[in-house]
Amino acid sequence: MAQQTETVRRTPLSRERVLSAAVVLADESGVESLSMRKLAQQLGVVPMALYKHVANKEELLDGMVDVIVGEIDTGASGDDWKSAVRQRVLAARQILLRHPWARHVIESRTNKSAVVLEYMDAMIGMFRAGGLSVDLTHHVMHAMGSRMWGFTQEVFDDSAGAAAEIPPAMLHAMAEKYPHVMEIAMRADHDDESVVGQGCDDQFEFEFALDLLLDGFERLHEQGWTSRGRST
Amino acid sequence: MAQQTETVRRTPLSRERVLSAAVVLADESGVESLSMRKLAQQLGVVPMALYKHVANKEELLDGMVDVIVGEIDTGASGDDWKSAVRQRVLAARQILLRHPWARHVIESRTNKSAVVLEYMDAMIGMFRAGGLSVDLTHHVMHAMGSRMWGFTQEVFDDSAGAAAEIPPAMLHAMAEKYPHVMEIAMRADHDDESVVGQGCDDQFEFEFALDLLLDGFERLHEQGWTSRGRST
DNA sequence: ATTGACAAGTGTACGCCGTACACCTACCTT
DNA sequence: AAGGTAGGTGTACGGCGTACACTTGTCAAT
Incomplete structure (x- = not known):
């Protein structure tokens, strides 16, 4: 009679299943309310089962970032470096907008996974391919900051x-x-003659700042920038 | 015999005492390990006593931000708007560098206190006094993002x-x-002929990006910028 | 001098969290 | 048939924020 352990033996856990369930849960109810216990419940499993697939909660969050970053469309484009970077960053933004929690998590991560390093490496490569020097590219990446992930830190609340x-x-x-x-x-x-409608247009603000930066980068590059103000 | 309640009756708690003790604790051991219980212990008091002075932990963090922002030197300067803003932001940076946890807390705060609003209002005022239009100033403030507090989000780990x-x-x-x-x-x-020494020079990176932005703002202003690309 | 209101500090308790550790169990290899 | 191994379980611990009921010390009005 011993029924077959359970109706049909549920599909086993895996790191991927854990991570994507976590992403879904964070999308639905925010990352601050995501707990190992709730995640386990969602997966129909006991909390400790998760620890066979992720070392701890920190690593879970790292993995979630990887899932998001992996979603970013990195289709190559033959354009000039500025358009290429612009396009990539706006693609990242599309993804990040769908996972509002990711902003906060990316910023608070301290270890960079292979996926993240690959993304950064590719972006650095875009500037280098455009002819920017190693040094200039270095500073430029710093200046991009989290804008490279498609988000601004919204200090200026709406x-x-x-x-x-x-x-x-x-x-x-x-x-x-x-x-x-x-x-x-x-x-x-209530600036009726503008496009904005309600509050302000986040997408416009983002592109405004992004273009300002990119134009600045270009100008420096064209001027043959070399560590201005530093001794040789 | 009844000894005088305690040797000398410790100085009573107050919101200020609670907040500054919290700042000290966060400076010493990081904000992630700051708990109501540890804070209470530090103050020689039972955890629940804190709740007579701050509503909850969220409000404690808000208050801690106020303490930090209140430290920023806002001495007026008669310079042009660019130098004035630059000076103010670098002053903010000096403070923020002494409280590394503040970066994260400021970013995660959602409500703006009077102190924070005052700081932002003053900074907006600097751009307006320099003649920038309301619209341009608006976008400029967005572009500044958390750089207005003197920090970049260090996505690009050293x-x-x-x-x-x-x-x-x-x-x-x-x-x-x-x-x-x-x-x-x-x-x-190991670029021996540069100033950098170990790793990269954060202060340089910060000023690089800040100046890039300020120069960009100036250029737009001089060109009489008006919502480029938007219908009238 | 007595009262009583009120602010400040206490004690206990609850439900949540992450996770250490010992265990069971199903399956695969030999 | 034996035994190793990967995956899932159960129990338990210490830490967290904070609700709620309480004592206590202080001071104003009587």
């Missing part, structure tokens, strides 16, 4: 969108205390 | 400094897999 729900009295008080902030927030909010 | 401790065999393997990364890492590492 105070505009929220303005609608703030009582007028408080709005007035804020306008007195933070006149410049309000000026910008209000403009972004 | 692989150079670490290279010294990696066995040559692995170094060789890495050079084959990530040639461009290695090229940069090695150059930054």
Whole structure:
């Protein structure tokens, strides 16, 4: 009678199954509420089972980043380096936008996996192929910062969108205390002759900054930049 | 005999005392190991006592950011807007460097305190005083991102400094897999004719990117920038 | 001098977390 | 048939944030 262990013997765990379940869970309810226990439950397994596939939670997060970075479209393009980089970064952005938690996780990771190193190596290669010197490329990569992953750290919170729900009295008080902030927030909010609509257009802001940087890189490159201001 | 409750009745807690003790603790052992319980112990008090002065841990972190931001030297300068902003940002950087944990905390905060809003308002004011339009200033602030606090998100980890401790065999393997990364890492590492010394010079990288951005802002401003590419 | 309100600090307890460690069990190799 | 091994289990521990009920010390009004 001994029934076949269970109806059909569920598909076994694997590192891949663990990681992608974790990504799904983070997409759904945020990375801050992702726990080994909830992840295990989702997979119909006891928490400790996960530890046969990932060393610990840190490594789980590393793996999740790899999954995301692996999704980035790295289709080659024969364009000039600027367009190539631009295209790659915007492709990364498309992916990152679908996994809002990834921003935070990427920033907090300290070890770089093979997948991440490959991505970075390829991007460095784009600048080098464009003729930028090793040194200039080095600085340029630093200047890119997390923008190479397609996100800005949104220090400048979208105070505009929220303005609608703030009582007028408080709005007035804020306008007195933070006149410049309000000026910008209000403009972004109801500037009817612009495209923005609600709040401000994150995509526009991102491309604005990206192009500013790329143009700056190009200018330095054309001027034959060499460690200005440093002794030879 | 009843001794006077305790030798001398310790100085009472206060929000300020709690916050600055938290800052000290984070400076010493990192923000990730800062807990309400350890903080309480440090203050010679039971954990729940803290909750009379901060609502919860989130608010504690907010308050810690305020302490740091409050330290930033905001001495006015009569210079042109570019130098003024540059000076302010580098002042912020000096403070942030002394509190490495603040980077992460500032980035993860979602609510902006009065102190933070004041800082941002002042910085916006600098651009406006320099004659930049509201729109341009808006985009410029986005482009600054967390650089306005004096830090870059160090996505590009200092692989150079670490290279010294990696066995040559692995170094060789890495050079084959990530040639461009290695090229940069090695150059930054033992480029004897540069100032850099060990690894790469973070301060230089920061100023490089900051100046690139500021120069870009200036150029756009001089060209009378108006929402390029957007319909009127 | 008595009262009583109120702010500050305490003690206990709950539910969550990551994970060490010993165990079982199914399967594969020989 | 024997035994090694990889994958899944169960129990348990110490740490976390914090709810809630409590004592205590202080001071103003009576």
